[in-house]
Amino acid sequence: xxxxxxxxxxxxxxxxxxxxxxxxxxxxxxxxxxxxxxxxxxxxxxxxxxxxxxxxxxxxxxxxxxxxxxxxxxxxxxxxxxxxxxxxxxxxxxxxxxxxxxxxxxxxxxxxxxxxxxxxxxxxxxxxxxxxxxxxxxxxxxxxxxxxxxxxxxxxxxxxxxxxxxxxxxxxxxxxxxxxxxxxxxxxxxxxxxxxxxxxxxxxxxxxxxxxxxxxxxxxxxxxxxxxxxxxxxxxxxxxxxxxxxxxxxxxxxxxxxxxxxxxxxxxxxxxxxxxxxxxxxxxxxxxxxxxxxxxxxxxxxxxxxxxxxxxxxxxxxxxxxxxxxxxxxxxxxxxxxxxxxxxxxxxx
Amino acid sequence: xxxxxxxxxxxxxxxxxxxxxxxxxxxxxxxxxxxxxxxxxxxxxxxxxxxxxxxxxxxxxxxxxxxxxxxxxxxxxxxxxxxxxxxxxxxxxxxxxxxxxxxxxxxxxxxxxxxxxxxxxxxxxxxxxxxxxxxxxxxxxxxxxxxxxxxxxxxxxxxxxxxxxxxxxxxxxxxxxxxxxxxxxxxxxxxxxxxxx
Numbered sequence: 001x002x003x004x005x006x007x008x009x010x011x012x013x014x015x016x017x018x019x020x021x022x023x024x025x026x027x028x029x030x031x032x033x034x035x036x037x038x039x040x041x042x043x044x045x046x047x048x049x050x051x052x053x054x055x056x057x058x059x060x061x062x063x064x065x066x067x068x069x070x071x072x073x074x075x076x077x078x079x080x081x082x083x084x085x086x087x088x089x090x091x092x093x094x095x096x097x098x099x100x101x102x103x104x105x106x107x108x109x110x111x112x113x114x115x116x117x118x119x120x121x122x123x124x125x126x127x128x129x130x131x132x133x134x135x136x137x138x139x140x141x142x143x144x145x146x147x148x149x150x151x152x153x154x155x156x157x158x159x160x161x162x163x164x165x166x167x168x169x170x171x172x173x174x175x176x177x178x179x180x181x182x183x184x185x186x187x188x189x190x191x192x193x194x195x196x197x198x199x200x201x202x203x204x205x206x207x208x209x210x211x212x213x214x215x216x217x218x219x220x221x222x223x224x225x226x227x228x229x230x231x232x233x234x235x236x237x238x239x240x241x242x243x244x245x246x247x248x249x250x251x252x253x254x255x256x257x258x259x260x261x262x263x264x265x266x267x268x269x270x271x272x273x274x275x276x277x278x279x280x281x282x283x284x285x286x287x288x289x290x291x292x293x294x295x296x297x298x299x300x301x302x303x304x305x306x307x308x309x310x311x312x313x314x315x316x317x318x319x320x321x322x323x324x325x326x327x328x329x330x331x332x333x334x335x336x337x338x339x340x341x342x343x344x345x346x347x348x349x
Numbered sequence: 350x351x352x353x354x355x356x357x358x359x360x361x362x363x364x365x366x367x368x369x370x371x372x373x374x375x376x377x378x379x380x381x382x383x384x385x386x387x388x389x390x391x392x393x394x395x396x397x398x399x400x401x402x403x404x405x406x407x408x409x410x411x412x413x414x415x416x417x418x419x420x421x422x423x424x425x426x427x428x429x430x431x432x433x434x435x436x437x438x439x440x441x442x443x444x445x446x447x448x449x450x451x452x453x454x455x456x457x458x459x460x461x462x463x464x465x466x467x468x469x470x471x472x473x474x475x476x477x478x479x480x481x482x483x484x485x486x487x488x489x490x491x492x493x494x495x496x497x498x499x500x501x502x503x504x505x506x507x508x509x510x511x512x513x514x515x516x517x518x519x520x521x522x523x524x525x526x527x528x529x530x531x532x533x534x535x536x537x538x539x540x541x542x543x544x545x546x
């Protein structure tokens with residue numbers, strides 16, 4: 001454990017990029033089939049533009065004061081330290097559920113139906129506690145390995161689906177249903193959660209440049225565009241008959257006699273969700289500023305308990321996987337609260 | 350030391366997700382191909398299991414659809430039925446409009462079927478030959494690939510047949526027909542049924 005040593009900002013941003021790319025792996029009827037490929041692509045760009053805006057407050061703090069929001073708030077309003085830590089902890093628990101529930105659902109529905117989702121969640125959370133205890137530096141090192149693995153899986157997934165491309169499946173025309181287009185835009189705002197992680201961990205990094213978040217969002221857009229393209233033109237209407245449309249791509253991928261790379265897909269989703277929840281627990285540790293292991297265990301237990309309840313009660317589950325609640329909550333913790341500190345800080349000066 | 354233990358645990362977890370069902374595959378009945386034909390007025394689905402024998406072991410099930418046949422197979426005949434490795438669904442030519450679109454529609458809703466497995470029409474003789482030798486399956490697949498080379502518009506797998514039927518504008522969808530007049534050969538046959546969403 002080396003809590004005071006700063007690590008490369010590039011490495012953290014690479015990990016955040018991998019986290020944001022993984023959002024589309026868990027996509028389950030979030031992208032409307034009523035819209036053509038081009039409209040969905042525009043919705044995706046709109047959502048990522050909103051995500052870029054949500055990055056602004058933490059980027060301003062990093063660029064101007066070389067620190068993160070949590071440090072600024074602890075210095076300027078020490079009395080609000082506990083309420084703020086509680087708000088951020090609540091957000092990270094909610095966000096952890098937002099990713100954990102679809103992941104366990106995907107694992108059990110598509111890959112291994114005989115296992116309980118709670119067992120998968122427990123195993124994953126156990127690993128996340130250990131990673132969060134080691135800190136963001138170590139997690140971002142794991143991101144380097146994950147980057148290589150993601151590259152291989154995506155190459156196989158897209159390369160193996162090229163022969164299934166059929167341009168009669170969808171069109172490039174602007175065919176849109178505005179209600180579903182709005183919900184698609186909201187869904188594609190989900191990567192903005194990386195702005196919250198950055199707002200908490202930016203102070204631990206060095207050598208930040210403005211290019212880094214832009215590159216992260218650019219590559220996220222590229223990955224999303226490729227997934228949308230292949231789901232629309234290689235899988236087509238078949239995708240709408242099944243859950244988890246991105247997963248179908250891994251089943252369609254084939255190279256002559258060899259077909260299906262779903263094991264690689266599930267491994268990529270597992271490692272991505274592991275990294276996301278580990279980073280969330282790291283952020284909780286950062287906001288509490290003491291008792292790393294105890295905090296990680298406590299919040300992992302809370303996440304597990306909530307996911308257990310959500311597995312048994314569908315209405316609870318719907319609250320945790322609701323895109324609108326997630327985006328509003330993200331906007332509050334990534335934009336509104338940090339902006340309040342930035343403006344009050346200026347007035348005080 | 351701690352790092353080594355952590356690496357071993359992570360490796361074990363990764364292998365656990367990939368190999369945990371391996372013991373099931375050994376004991377399961379892995380189905381390689383299924384054929385469907387009408388015998389004495391009844392639809393018969395024949396499930397051919399993966400085997401090293403010259404003649405593939407088969408289970409014949411009378412059912413009104415593939416969905417019912419799979420359910421009956423699991424409940425009564427093949428308890429450890431595995432359809433994830435299904436390579437070919439052969440449908441008798443006479444059933445191309447009544448049974449085939451319905452069965453493909455069912456397959457498209459199920460997770461475990463590979464979307465790129467082959468579907469083809471066939472005659473009585475081909476169904477007999479498939480039951481007599483395990484090697485016929487490879488010959489059929491080779492013929493299907495040759496057919497696609499000759500006529501790129503032919504649809505061979507569930508994925509492309511389902512998508513083509515979904516957007517069928519009345520001109521029909523070209524699918525393969527395995528004909529065994531002299532030797533096994535794949536020709537093209539049109540089907541034209543639109544699914545109701």
